[in-house]
Amino acid sequence: MQAVVLAxxxxxxxxxxxxxxxxxxxxxxxxxLVAHTADTAIEAGADELIFVVGYEADAVRSYFGxxxxxxxxxxxxxxxxQGTADAVAAAREHLDxxxxxxxxxxxxxxxxxxxxxxxxxxxxxxxxxxxxxxxxLSTDGDTVTGIVEKPSDPPTDLANAGAYVFPAAARDWxxxxxxxxxxxxxxxxxxxxxxxxxxxxxxxDRWLDVGRPWELLEANEWKLGELERRLDxxxxxxxxxxxxxxxxxxxxxxxxxxxxxxxxxxxxAHVGPNAYVRGATLLGEDTHVGHGVELKNTVLMAGSxxxxxxxxxxxxxxxDVNFGAGTQVANLxxxxxxxxxxxxxxxxxxxxxxxxxxxxxxxxxxINTSLNAGIVLxxxxxxxxxxxxxxxx
Ligand code: TTP
Numbered sequence: 001m002q003a004v005v006l007a008x009x010x011x012x013x014x015x016x017x018x019x020x021x022x023x024x025x026x027x028x029x030x031x032x033l034v035a036h037t038a039d040t041a042i043e044a045g046a047d048e049l050i051f052v053v054g055y056e057a058d059a060v061r062s063y064f065g066x067x068x069x070x071x072x073x074x075x076x077x078x079x080x081x082q083g084t085a086d087a088v089a090a091a092r093e094h095l096d097x098x099x100x101x102x103x104x105x106x107x108x109x110x111x112x113x114x115x116x117x118x119x120x121x122x123x124x125x126x127x128x129x130x131x132x133x134x135x136x137l138s139t140d141g142d143t144v145t146g147i148v149e150k151p152s153d154p155p156t157d158l159a160n161a162g163a164y165v166f167p168a169a170a171r172d173w174x175x176x177x178x179x180x181x182x183x184x185x186x187x188x189x190x191x192x193x194x195x196x197x198x199x200x201x202x203x204x205d206r207w208l209d210v211g212r213p214w215e216l217l218e219a220n221e222w223k224l225g226e227l228e229r230r231l232d233x234x235x236x237x238x239x240x241x242x243x244x245x246x247x248x249x250x251x252x253x254x255x256x257x258x259x260x261x262x263x264x265x266x267x268x269a270h271v272g273p274n275a276y277v278r279g280a281t282l283l284g285e286d287t288h289v290g291h292g293v294e295l296k297n298t299v300l301m302a303g304s305x306x307x308x309x310x311x312x313x314x315x316x317x318x319x320d321v322n323f324g325a326g327t328q329v330a331n332l333x334x335x336x337x338x339x340x341x342x343x344x345x346x347x348x349x350x351x352x353x354x355x356x357x358x359x360x361x362x363x364x365x366x367i368n369t370s371l372n373a374g375i376v377l378x379x380x381x382x383x384x385x386x387x388x389x390x391x392x393x
Contacts (some may be wrong), residue, residue, distance in 0.1 A: 001117060001165070002095060003046035006087045007034050008054030008078040008106035013211045013343050016379045017318050023054035024104040025063065026216055027284055027301055028266055029223035030246075032063060034212055036105040036223060041102055042069045044113035050094045051104070052087045054078040083183030089174040096168075101186060102163045105210045107219055112204035113163065119200040120165035121193060125158035126207045134159035135187055137201050142265030144199040147187050161207045164190060167197055212343050212351040213358045213376075216233050220299050224262040224280040233265065239272065243279070251283075266302075284319075300354070315356030318363070318379065326368040331356040339374045342392050350374070 002350055011023030018026070024034030031039075038049055049068060053060045064073045073275055075361050076091035098120055109122065116122050123144055125137055131154035138146045138155035147160055164186070173196075176188035193199055210219050225244075233247035237255030244261035247253055251265045254272030262279040265271060268286035275289050278296040283289060287300045290307035298312050301319045309326035315329055331354045333339060339355035340347045357371045360379030363373070369383040376392040383389055 001098060001120070002044055002048045002050060003038075003041040003100040003102055004036065004050045004052060004076075004088055004091045004095075005037060005041070005102050005104045006052050006084060007051045007060050008057070008081055008087050008090075009105070010055045011083060011105070011211075012346065014213060015344075016215065016376065017213060017216070017316065017358065017378050020056070020361055021319070022059055023210070025056070025059045027282060027299065028107075028210075028216070028219045029227065029282060030050045030248075030266070033107075033216075033219060035063070036107055036219075037102055037104055038064070038379050039069060040108055040110045040113050041100065043110040045117045046100060047071050049073045050076060050089050052076050052078050054081055054087075054167050067283055083179070084186035085174050085176050085184040085189050088186060088189070089184070092171055092174060095171045098165060098167050099170075101164045101166065103209070106162050107206075107210065107222060108161070108163060108204055109206040112202070112206065115208055116163055116202045116204070117165060119202050121167050121197050122165045122189060122200045122202050124161035124163035124202040124204045124207070126161040126204050128159045129157070131157050131159055131343045136160070142202075144190075144194050144201050146194060147190055149187070158191075158201060159188065159204070161204050162209060163204075164193075165261050166193055169196065212348075212350075213341065214352055216374045217297070217299060217314065217316055217355075220282050221280045221297070224264055224282060227262045227264060229261070233267075236331055297354075301361075313356050314352070314354045315358065317359045318361040320362050321359045322364045323359075324365045324367040324369060324383075324385075327365045329356040330371065330373040333373055341374050342376050347374075 007024040011018035024033040040374045054314035078087045078090040115171045136154045137158045173192045179185045193288040227244045230246045235253045239253045239257040242257045247265045248267040250267035251269045256274035257272035263281045265283045266285045269283045271289045274291045276294045282299045283303040288305040292309035294311045296313040299316045304321040310327040312329045313331040338349045357375045359377040362380045363377040365383045366385040366388045370388045372390045381393050
């Protein structure tokens with residue numbers, strides 16, 4: 001079956017991390033986010049991938065090329081991001097039978113996606129405690145009878161989990177009218193498919209929609225949690241690597257370092273001496289974590305440095321970030337409330353008791369900077385020596 005993977009979005013809720021990298025290409029363990037989606041689709045039975053690209057399209061194109069995971073790959077360009085149905089319409093000329101549609105920023109377990117593909121036409125459903133903030137499926141047995149957005153009185157507890165298998169005829173049903181928010185929505189296509197065919201709701205065991213920075217951390221927690229211990233790099237002296245730790249070839253771990261998995265230390269990374277890295281942590285390519293640094297549950301993207309006596313917990317640091325000596329990150333509020341973060345100008349709850357900071361590409365802290373929980377440093381932001389940062393910058 002052909003799988004259309006939507007990867008044209010701007011990822012505005014993920015800023016500043018998406019200022020130069022499209023959201024689907026942000027790192028999750030050892031590969032970009034969308035590669036996990038693609039891998040799962042192939043494992044579930046997709047025999048062709050069609051990526052819809054737009055924002056920073058070249059990054060997606062060059063990663064996947066014309067073959068990936070043993071299946072042919074093609075690309076369709078969506079010039080303006082006018083919605084998910086509009087994105088699928090951009091791929092129309094590539095479609096020649098029943099087809100799956102997957103969001104390039106959603107993760108599923110492979111068995112569930114396989115069940116979805118087998119039940120075609122079908123839609124993925126995820127059981128949630130409070131459906132009021134989701135698109136919610138109404139059903140008759142396993143058959144979908146409709147979908148309603150963010151209902152105050154939800155018909156079921158089955159959230160639309162953003163993965164569909166449509167019949168070939170749906171190729172002609174993609175030109176839906178603009179919604180109230182001015183987009184052409186795939187859920188309106190689903191509405192038409194439900195009218196014309198018997199669509200099965202397939203409950204998925206695991207689903208993560210990666211839209212905001214803490215969800216990128218959660219995606220890494222998920223995929224790093226699947227690592228199997230492998231030490232291909234150079235582990236020197238008494239470095240103590242506990243549990244599921246991967247040190248890639250070309251990475252160096254110096255004496256006195258303790259790593260508690262799951263942790264992935266990518267090629268070119270240099271850790272220690274005398275650092276403490278706790279999982280789930282990703283040290284991207286060419287990162288440096290130096291003496292006296294404690295790092296916990298953190299994503300450090302390629303080229304970033306935390307070289308001297310610092311603590312960084314539950315945080316996401318973009319590419320080429322540098323934290324000066326003595327930089328300390330708070331990741332817990334004393335009032336016990338969930339940490340809040342700015343997303344598109346609004347302070348919103350991460351739903352996490354522990355969350356540290358987000359640093360855009362190239363951000364630099366000066367020595368002895370203290371960063372409050374929930375701070376966002378924009379790309380290239382700097383701090384002054386000894387500064388206590390309590391507002392985004
Ligand atoms: P969203 O997460 O709704 O959009 P986005 O990725 O641009 O993020 P944000 O809202 O933070 O700006 O989109 C769901 C999926 O569909 C995602 O994989 C991107 C993709 N998409 C397109 O390919 N084209 C589009 O026009 C839209 C709106 C989304």
